[in-house]
Each structure stands twice: as structure tokens, then as C-alpha cells.
Amino acid sequence: MSSAKLPECSIPIFTTVASYREWRREAHDAKQKVGFVATMGALHDGHLALVKRSLAENDLTVLSIFVNPAQFAPHEDLATYPSTLPRDLELLSAMSLPVNVQGSNGPLVRKPSAVFLPTVLEMYPSGISQTISEQKGTFVDVKGYEHQMEGKSRPTFFRGVATVVTKLFNAIEPTQTYFGQKDIQQALLLRRMTRDMLLSHPLPDKLHIVPTVRDLTSSLALSSRNAYLTPHEREVAAPVLHSALQVSKTAWQNGASKQECIRQACTLITDTAEKANASGGDDKIDIRLDYIELNDPETFDVLPEEASRAQWESEGSEGKGRPVILSGAMWVGRTRLIDNIILGDTRKLGIIE
Ligand SMILES: Nc1ncnc2c1ncn2[C@@H]1O[C@H](COP(=O)(O)OP(=O)(O)OP(=O)(O)O)[C@@H](O)[C@H]1O
């Protein structure tokens, strides 16, 4: 259970699967619903929105903190990934949500019930290398849906995510689980994984997607990696990704083709990049666009260049009224940012405000 090296915390912390399972058995015997939020720590209000949803909809809420080596390519930022464990535990301990439960006198106050904080060895008993050709053991591969959007830029990412989330689901046995829209491809692929792998904890329709929480003034999507940004990068450069997606959204709504929507977004980013690069000295910022794309949320295929809203939404068309994922990724200095907007009815993807 709690280990001496861990910060003080009023919430039980489990570092092994075996100790967590004892706790889980009691919840099972008491027929209590367990909500689960998977994180890599360095918590912010985006994570806390997922926890709040879980508190509102479950008797018990478990959050995991595990920086998963398998989803980082060897050249990526595993070694520097932000870690703020004492603060994370403080934030969680301070959370409480009054809920009205049938049959009880007055509202019940729910707080996070447990934190799962495993070691790398606990999660990868056969060891783990970030280089796929050196890996040994059992992995979960996502085929056919991982070659676009994030998977195109990070080809080993979804294998690492699907593998660790399978392990987490097996260990935690969540009744319901909550993922963020910020990582929309991840959330949709994991829902598909629960179907493909016939999982019961959670069932596919118990994997919920929570809208992206943004900075109130700049609309920058909150993200643990935003900690890498300098104040100047955060103010001047980072918000342009969301602005570019908004420009594309407006063009789409006004009937422009996909090609034109992307062109307008790219122009905004390249103009900002030119200005930021041109300013000399400490004010110079290196902005590099990775991609802006429009994808089908079912297949993840890119939309045809000529696709337009009217064509995509018509009954006989390929999209048959499905929403579209408008997403992008951009580097600001050493920080890779991602963001997305759903064009169409978010409820069709199970994203509930
Ligand atoms: N701004 C946000 N709004 C809603 N959910 C979020 C937000 N940021 C992260 N999440 C969700 O929180 C969960 C844990 O994410 P993670 O710990 O990787 O944080 P992160 O901020 O996404 O980190 P990173 O900077 O590495 O992308 C994921 O389901 C993710 O989609």
C-alpha cells in the first residue's frame, strides 16, 4: 500500500497490482461502481475535469499516474517528461464533489478514492525497451487506424498506448473510464480496442470522452507538456494552433473544400512563424507546423481534397452525416502541441459537455 518514500497523502496510494486488487475486490463485493482516469501525472485542470466527471458518475474514483516508456519513441522526451507528484497528490486530495444520491439524506461528498502509482517493472514484468525491435513480451498493436494523424508523426505511439491501457484496464477493472478530447484519436482508438478485445472492464460504451479544457484567455489546450513553453512562447506562439483550427472550421462551415480549409489554417501558422522567426534576440521563436488535417472519425482516413461540408454531410455520401475531426500538431521550440475541433455533432462521437 503506501510506501515511506511517497509524499503524504490522504488518498490511499497503491504501487502494486496485488495491493490494488485487494482494495478492488472490496469495491466489487460492495457492488460499487469504479470510475478510472489514466494519466501520466503533472496534473492540470484538463485532468481534473476527467476526475470530476468520474466523481459525479461513480461511487469510487481511481486515478493512475504512470509515465509509459513504450509510447515514447527513443528520440522523444521520456527523460524530461514533467513530474510534479507532491502537487498532483495535493490537487487530488483537495478535490470533492457533492452529489445527490437516491435514498440518502442530503448530498454525499465524493473524493478521489485511490491513486495507482506503479513502477515500470510492475507494468512491464518482462522489461521494456523504447526500441520496438528490442522489445520482449506481449504488446497490443493497433492495425489500420494508426497510420494517420498522430500515428503518422508518431508511428510507435498507439502500440505503446494500447499496450499500457490494456494493462491498466486489467489491473484497475474500471466500470467506467474517462479520456480527454484533446487526444481524440487516442480516445476513439481505445474505445475501439475495448470492442476488438472483448473487454468487459470497461465496456466500450463506458469509455467516455470529455471536452478539451482550455486556457480561459488564449484558448490554448491545457497539456502537461505546456510546462516546456517559455512565457513568451506560451503567449505569442502556442495559441496560434487553436486559432488556425478555428479559421479552418469557419471555412468548412462556409462551404470551402477541405484543401482550402487546410490552406487557410497553414497560412495563419506560417505567417505567425515568419514573424516569430524574424524577431531577433531572445524574442525569436521557432514554430514548425507538423500537420493540419481533416479525418473521418470511423476510419481515420483523410477526407478527399475536394470534400466539402455539404458533400460530406449528405445522406448518400461517404461521411453519411458523420462528424469530421479537424486536428493539427505544431512545434513551438522544443514543445510539440496538438489540438482538434469536431466539425458536426460531437454527441455522435460520445463527447458530452
Ligand atoms: N486539456 C485537456 N482537456 C481534457 N482532457 C485532457 C486535457 N489534457 C489532457 N487530457 C486528458 O488527460 C488524460 C491524461 O493525459 P496526459 O497525462 O497525457 O496529459 P496531457 O496533458 O495530455 O499530457 P501531454 O502534454 O503529454 O500530452 C488523457 O485522457 C488526456 O486526453
Ligand SMILES: CC(C)(CO)[C@@H](O)C(=O)[O-]
Ligand atoms: C492514456 C495514457 C495515460 C497512456 O499512457 C496517456 O497516453 C495519456 O495520458 O494520454
Ligand code: BAL
Ligand atoms: N496525452 C498523450 C500522451 C503522449 O503524448 O505521450
